[in-house]
Amino acid sequence: MTPGALLYLDLLMMGLMLVLAVGALYARSLRHAVILFIVFGLVVALVWARLRAPDIALAEAAIGSGLAGALLLAALRDRRRGAESAPRSPAWQVVAVGAVVAGLVLLLAWAFLDLQGERANGPLADTVRANLDVSGVSNPVTAVLLNFRAYDTLLELTVLLAALLGVMSLGPQRPPMDAAEPMAAGLIGWLIPLLIVAGSYLLWVGAHAPGGAFQAGALLAAAAVLADLGGRREFRLPGQTWLRLLAVAGCAVFTLVGLAALIGSGVLLQLPPDWAGSLILLIELFATASIASALFLVYLGGHPPSWNSREGHPDA
Amino acid sequence: MLDALSLLLIFSGLAFYLAGTIGVLRLPDTLCRLHAVTKADNLGLGLLASGVLLQLSDPLQMLKLLLIWLLVLAASATGGQLIARHALDERPDQRAELPEDAK
Numbered sequence: 001m002t003p004g005a006l007l008y009l010d011l012l013m014m015g016l017m018l019v020l021a022v023g024a025l026y027a028r029s030l031r032h033a034v035i036l037f038i039v040f041g042l043v044v045a046l047v048w049a050r051l052r053a054p055d056i057a058l059a060e061a062a063i064g065s066g067l068a069g070a071l072l073l074a075a076l077r078d079r080r081r082g083a084e085s086a087p088r089s090p091a092w093q094v095v096a097v098g099a100v101v102a103g104l105v106l107l108l109a110w111a112f113l114d115l116q117g118e119r120a121n122g123p124l125a126d127t128v129r130a131n132l133d134v135s136g137v138s139n140p141v142t143a144v145l146l147n148f149r150a151y152d153t154l155l156e157l158t159v160l161l162a163a164l165l166g167v168m169s170l171g172p173q174r175p176p177m178d179a180a181e182p183m184a185a186g187l188i189g190w191l192i193p194l195l196i197v198a199g200s201y202l203l204w205v206g207a208h209a210p211g212g213a214f215q216a217g218a219l220l221a222a223a224a225v226l227a228d229l230g231g232r233r234e235f236r237l238p239g240q241t242w243l244r245l246l247a248v249a250g251c252a253v254f255t256l257v258g259l260a261a262l263i264g265s266g267v268l269l270q271l272p273p274d275w276a277g278s279l280i281l282l283i284e285l286f287a288t289a290s291i292a293s294a295l296f297l298v299y300l301g302g303h304p305p306s307w308n309s310r311e312g313h314p315d316a
Numbered sequence: 317m318l319d320a321l322s323l324l325l326i327f328s329g330l331a332f333y334l335a336g337t338i339g340v341l342r343l344p345d346t347l348c349r350l351h352a353v354t355k356a357d358n359l360g361l362g363l364l365a366s367g368v369l370l371q372l373s374d375p376l377q378m379l380k381l382l383l384i385w386l387l388v389l390a391a392s393a394t395g396g397q398l399i400a401r402h403a404l405d406e407r408p409d410q411r412a413e414l415p416e417d418a419k
């Protein structure tokens with residue numbers, strides 16, 4: 001596509017992003033606000049894709065828009081009857097927030113234009129490229145996420161666990177669905193293997209092209225949700241105990257690898273170049289299982305039965 | 317010429333997304349909203365993918381894009397069915413209004 005045509009697309013997405021953001025903030029009802037927020041996330045994902053960050057785009061679409069949106073909708077459904085719409089803000093607040101947002105927009109515009117220039121190949125990108133050989137993978141994004149800046153990814157996994165704890169404390173698990181009618185059941189039988197293959201592909205391809213544990217985990221979780229919605233018990237989804245163990249496994253393995261590296265090299269999470277490729281695959285494998293379990297648990301909702309019997313618990 | 321066609325397809329795709337979004341915002345219940353979102357997203361994604369397809373030169377990448385669209389089509393159709401079923405389970409009054417062979 002010509003640069004001119006791309007400029008129109010960029011302008012359109014920028015405009016759309018602003019309109020959706022304002023719409024989400026000032027929507028008539030909370031439900032409208034949540035839906036606009038979900039759409040906003042999808043547009044942001046497109047923007048990330050245009051900034052040549054397809055990994056972030058996929059994660060934004062799956063987690064920022066999909067998961068966060070589902071959580072907000074669930075919260076909306078379960079919330080006790082209260083005020084239907086948010087109270088109006090005073091005028092000075094609207095003006096102040098508007099000024100701050102305008103400043104941020106200008107800052108972002110400046111950053112975007114600046115990145116278009118010669119600094120797109122700045123010192124950081126050069127450093128990553130120069131050290132790609134010792135990272136164990138050939139996709140620079142995976143090299144940064146799981147080797148050079150492994151801290152960030154470990155913390156992201158921890159944040160996911162924290163979010164899961166929040167959802168688990170909201171209420172008991174949803175009851176299982178009855179078996180679906182033959183046509184839907186047949187479609188599920190086709191789709192679930194496809195989703196598992198696509199998820200595995202994304203996990204594997206992360207070493208040298210866009211993909212990785214978060215995207216793979218989202219697809220596997222989708223397969224599990226389909227199986228549950230269709231009441232297909234023969235897929236033998238793991239029970240709550242196993243799901244919870246798997247959800248923690250990603251963080252645990254990541255931390256263990258990091259500690260082993262600390263013993264070996266004296267620096268936490270400093271992967272030895274000879275082993276880096278295998279270790280990254282190991283971490284990604286467990287991270288995928290963890291993310292899939294965590295997302296599925298978020299869909300199932302619900303705390304362990306033992307929480308119900310605890311004295312003073314709201315559900316007791 | 318190819319660029320113009322690409323842009324046309326992508327913008328038509330975006331229009332379908334817009335229509336679907338308005339449907340989700342405006343339509344009264346889960347079943348209607350599902351109708352809006354599955355129809356619009358399937359066609360919207362198809363048009364978007366065709367628009368991007370014209371910009372590619374590698375047939376393997378084109379095939380991949382096509383497969384992604386087909387996977388989303390299948391997943392969205394199945395997901396739509398299942399969510400509708402769930403919604404009907406929670407609203408027995410709506411199930412009663414369905415034609416006999418759809419209950």
